[in-house]
Amino acid sequence: MALRWGRGWGSASAPVLFSLLARGRRCHPTITTVGSSKEEEEDARAILGPDLPDIWSPLPTSLPRPIPNPMRPLPPAPAPPTIIDGKSIAHQIRSHISTHVINFKTSYGKVPVLAVILVGHRRDSQTYVRYKIKACNDVGITSLLAQLPHSCSEDDVLHSVTSFNQDPSVHGILVQLPLPQHMDEERILAAVSLHKDVDGFHPLNVGNLALRGRRPLFIPCAAKACLQLLLRHQIDLVGKHAVVIGRSKVVGLPTSLLLQRHHATVSIVHAFTHRPEEITREADIVISAAGVANLVRGSWLKRGVVVIDVGTNPIEDPDSEHGYRLTGDVHFDEAVKVASAITPVPGGVGPVTIAMLLSNTLDAAKEACRSSV
Ligand SMILES: NC(=O)C1=CN([C@@H]2O[C@H](COP(=O)(O)OP(=O)(O)OC[C@H]3O[C@@H](n4cnc5c(N)ncnc54)[C@H](OP(=O)(O)O)[C@@H]3O)[C@@H](O)[C@H]2O)C=CC1
Numbered sequence: 001m002a003l004r005w006g007r008g009w010g011s012a013s014a015p016v017l018f019s020l021l022a023r024g025r026r027c028h029p030t031i032t033t034v035g036s037s038k039e040e041e042e043d044a045r046a047i048l049g050p051d052l053p054d055i056w057s058p059l060p061t062s063l064p065r066p067i068p069n070p071m072r073p074l075p076p077a078p079a080p081p082t083i084i085d086g087k088s089i090a091h092q093i094r095s096h097i098s099t100h101v102i103n104f105k106t107s108y109g110k111v112p113v114l115a116v117i118l119v120g121h122r123r124d125s126q127t128y129v130r131y132k133i134k135a136c137n138d139v140g141i142t143s144l145l146a147q148l149p150h151s152c153s154e155d156d157v158l159h160s161v162t163s164f165n166q167d168p169s170v171h172g173i174l175v176q177l178p179l180p181q182h183m184d185e186e187r188i189l190a191a192v193s194l195h196k197d198v199d200g201f202h203p204l205n206v207g208n209l210a211l212r213g214r215r216p217l218f219i220p221c222a223a224k225a226c227l228q229l230l231l232r233h234q235i236d237l238v239g240k241h242a243v244v245i246g247r248s249k250v251v252g253l254p255t256s257l258l259l260q261r262h263h264a265t266v267s268i269v270h271a272f273t274h275r276p277e278e279i280t281r282e283a284d285i286v287i288s289a290a291g292v293a294n295l296v297r298g299s300w301l302k303r304g305v306v307v308i309d310v311g312t313n314p315i316e317d318p319d320s321e322h323g324y325r326l327t328g329d330v331h332f333d334e335a336v337k338v339a340s341a342i343t344p345v346p347g348g349v350g351p352v353t354i355a356m357l358l359s360n361t362l363d364a365a366k367e368a369c370r371s372s373v
């Protein structure tokens with residue numbers, strides 16, 4: 001069955017509408033277009049962790065303890081915690097990407113293109129997709145949006161994926177999750193071309209992230225964002241105890257794999273974990289992605305811990321504009337009294353996740369153009 005793609009409002013920055021009319025039994029998406037250098041090698045190495053030599057041995061864990069001196073003055077009060085500013089880090093990354101998009105245009109005479117597939121009408125998914133499209137526009141990446149109704153079939157979604165896989169002008173494909181329950185999510189994600197898998201959810205990309213010595217083509221954006229925040233704040237990971245709360249393919253699993261590549265000792269807490277507070281209290285670094293508002297209380301945290309809160313949970317708030325506000329998994333007011341550094345929600349991981357999507361799309365476009373010359 002041939003798809004008919006028609007262009008409407010057209011420029012890279014203003015949305016261009018492609019419209020597909022429903023014909024026969026297949027649901028046709030509405031498509032909207034919106035408008036290895038050394039540096040890349042270093043970026044990839046930084047995120048994937050240091051390649052330590054085989055003879056590397058860790059520092060001794062039990063350093064000699066200082067002998068207590070009764071005349072010693074009291075230790076100074078702890079420094080106020082660093083509030084990790086994800087918005088500002090995302091801004092820096094995005095301005096870097098904008099420059100690279102201009103260079104890409106000059107080198108190849110085209111712009112990177114991201115295709116987003118959105119199934120159904122969940123408000124949160126529509127909001128996130130809107131953010132992604134706006135972010136693309138802001139840095140000069142073109143975006144295409146394929147919208148399918150909730151009632152469409154798995155084959156309809158697969159058909160959209162295949163069309164984007166086969167379209168050489170499309171460099172990155174993102175299937176917004178969650179998909180409706182009647183669909184086999186794994187089957188759909190595995191159908192995305194490995195070279196266009198900017199979400200990093202393809203089983204081969206996940207496998208290569210898990211195996212030391214291998215390099216995935218793409219790393220999931222939220223996991224990459226967590227590492228960006230830690231690395232940019234020079235938080236030491238080697239040998240540190242990191243507790244990751246959540247094990248989904250979107251955040252928890254890839255983040256725990258990345259932390260291991262950085263030689264952290266990783267514990268994973270999930271919905272079946274007994275006494276999660278006891279495990280979390282042992283952590284030097286806590287990354288929470290459970291999707292449960294205020295799950296992590298101040299009493300769950302060791303003094304001086306670094307807290308990365310990925311959770312983005314809407315909670316009712318009649319005083320705010322839309323009747324709800326976003327809150328993290330971590331009880332911020334309690335945690336901020338204990339932590340040495342902490343991300344807020346909103347304004348922490350979220351904006352950097354979107355910046356990582358732009359970065360993965362640019363990488364996909366560069367790779368596609370390099371391999372075609
Ligand atoms: N800021 C950002 O950039 C992003 C934010 N998010 C947010 O992160 C959160 C998690 O997203 P996602 O991973 O997709 O969600 P999922 O629902 O897919 O996964 C949640 C994970 O948390 C675990 N979990 C649930 N409840 C508890 C609990 N009470 N104690 C311990 N573990 C628990 C689940 O365990 P089990 O496996 O046993 O079911 C599961 O592994 C959401 O709030 C989401 O909105 C997501 C992506 C990006």
Ligand SMILES: Nc1nc(=O)c2c([nH]1)NC[C@@H]1CN(c3ccc(C(=O)N[C@@H](CCC(=O)O)C(=O)O)cc3)C=[N+]21
Binds near residue numbers: 177250347
């Ligand atoms: N295929 C796929 N890939 C994803 O990466 C993916 C997904 N599906 N489904 C949903 C989750 C969720 N997610 C977020 C991204 C950005 C913010 C974000 O920008 N948050 C802002 C919120 C701003 C606001 O709404 O006020 C912030 O925390 O500051 C949040 C959540 C990506 N996900």
